[in-house]
Amino acid sequence: MAQRKLIIDCDPGVDDVLALLLALNTPTCSVALISLCFGNIGVTTSVRNVVATFQVLESERQYRSQHKLPLLPYHLHNPPGDNSTWPIVALGSTIPVSSRRTVGAEFFHGTDGLGGVHESAPQFSPSETCILPFYDPKTLSADQVITREQVIRDSKGYIPTxxxxxxxxxxxxREEPEDTVTIVAIAPLSNIARAALEDPPTFSRVKEVVCMGGTIDLPGNMTPFAEFNFYADVDAxxxxxxxxxxxxxxxxxxSSIAVATSFRGVGDDSEYNPVKFYLFPLDITxxxxxxxxxxxxxxxxxxxxxSITIPHPGESPLATWMxxxxxAAFGKMEDLVTFEGGSRHCAADQADGVDGAYIEMHDPLTMYFAIVSDEERAASFNVAENMDIRMETIGQWSWGMxxxxxxxxxxxxxHEPRPARDDEAWLDNTKGNRVNLVVEGPGSQTFGIKLLDRVLGDLEAQ
Structure with missing residues (x-):
């Protein structure tokens, strides 16, 4: 299988980091860019979580080498001192495209996005100066510029910009061949929308966008109708x-600014091709x-x-950190069982055949679809193709639906006449959106075990 080149747009809370670890430890994937957006937490906190992820992976390399344990795929494909395969990490949108509403998910992910890990396990946390390489040096003081340059030299596993x-x-x-780059969008879509608005023909060179967002038949997790990522920036x-x-x-x-800018008349532009888009709504994730x-x-x-406790020093840094x-996330879900009366969680217990706490794999499942072979996609997922799905951006109670x-x-x-009852072109085959809606996946246990095996490595190989 040829390597899949990925751009990952994320807001690194708990399931985002799991998704990142999954992609980084997939030998057939090359992560070109980790793009950070506001969402679960602010982008500056997101930077710290991404840098921590790479620091922990470097510590894990040293631990496994010292104890002669099998290295993770990430270690094998990113040897020390060779930054040719390291992903770029870049800051993106701090606010929605329209700036009409701003939300966060600290109530679940914690103020640092990872359940307070920077306080409870500070040995794994980077200094707050890790943010400096992501700022234009012209905006920094002379001392900050010096520190910035040192942080860049010390960075391992990623390239800040x-x-x-x-x-x-x-x-x-622009630089990669057309139809070779997959965008995995697991955050509010602000960065993706800004790219599409700035240069529609270049954006349409993407192979596919694989997106976690929205809800179709299930209630939302922000309002009765809206899922978090779409609710956070409905215009995007x-x-x-x-x-x-x-x-x-x-x-x-x-309400969309795009009506008056880049996308006016874009359908007549021969350089523009409709984007192939796969949607993972709450219904499946x-x-x-x-x-x-x-x-x-x-x-x-x-x-x-x-049991889940903070292990003593000397054990696997990655497993310890996780x-x-x-x-913290499992504990939060246990609290939600009590708060919500437990009915939804009891139904999940019956489906899995396992009782107890769990977290929903919104972002990792979306990532899994993006990284597997076409054959495994066909075997593990069911997709309803070319669905006309549109976003409600005006309604008082249906915002984000x-x-x-x-x-x-x-x-x-x-060639057929336009029906009088079709003012919004829902019945016109030449108009409307064309979304590939993912409706079935591999199932909880199959996917959960595959995720852990990929992220932590195969213990049997030892």
Missing amino acids: SRQSWREILRIL AAIVLATTSRTPSSTLPP SRHRLRKQWFVERCAGWLDKT TVWLG CVLDRRGIAKRHP
């Missing part, structure tokens, strides 16, 4: 969904869970522990 992440997205899409979601259309202006809402029991059992060999923030035509009326062909 002060260039805005959506411009890095466009640069990579509307813009990116519109890139799937031959005539993007047919689905862009009046919430059915794929990582159980606390599975994680504890999988880590036992690395930590010699049977126990801290995953332990994914809207579909549920009337069951056949779409008309170009």
Whole structure:
């Protein structure tokens, strides 16, 4: 299988970091860019979590080398001193495209995005100066510039840049062959929308966008209708969904700034091709869970522990670090069981055949689809193709809702007359969005075990 080149746009909370670890430890993937967006936490906190991830992976390399243990795929493909395969890390949007609402998810992920790991396990946390390489040196003091240069020299596993992440997205899409780069969008879509708005023809060179967002038939996790990523920047979601259309202006809402700028008349531009877009809504991601029991059992060999606690020094740095923030996430979910009455969680227990705490694998499942072979996609996932899904950006109570035509009326062909009841072109085959909706996946246990095996490595190989 040829290597998949990835751009990962994320807001690194708990499931984002799991998704990053999954991608970095996949031998058939090359991560070109980690683009950071506001969302679960602010972008400066996101930087610290990404830098911590690379620091822990470097510590894990040293630990496994010292104890003559098998290295992770990440270590094998990123040898020390060779930065030719290191991903670029770039800061992106700090606010929504429209600036109309700003939200966060600290209530679940913690103020640092990882359940307080920077306080409870400071040995794994980078200095706050790790943010300096992402700022333009012209905006820094002389002392900060000196520190910035030292931080860049000391960086291992990643290459920091002060260039805005959506411009890095466009640069990579220009430089790489057309239809070779996959964007994995697991944050609010602000960075992706800014790239699409700035240069639609270049953005349309992308092979595919694989996105976690929205909800179709399930209630939302922010409002009765809205999922977090789409709710956080509804205009960005509307813009990116519109890139799937031959005539993007047919689905862009009046509130979107795109109507008056880049996408006006873009359907007539021969340089622009509709983007292939795969959507992972809550309907499928919430059915794929990582159980606390599975994680504890999988880590036992690395930590010699049977419960999630902070292990003593000398054990696997990666497993040690993960126990801290995953332990906090499992604890938060246990609190939610009590708060919500437990009905949804009891149903999940029946589906998995396992009781106890779990976290939903929104971002890792989306990443898994992006990194596996076409054959495994076909075997493990079911996709409803070319669905006209649009974003509600105006409604008082339906803000962030994914809207579909549920009337069951056949779409008309170009030569057929336009129905009087079709003011918004829902029945026109030449208009509307064309979203590939992922409706079935491999299942919780199958996916959860594969995720842990990929991230932690194969203990049997020892």
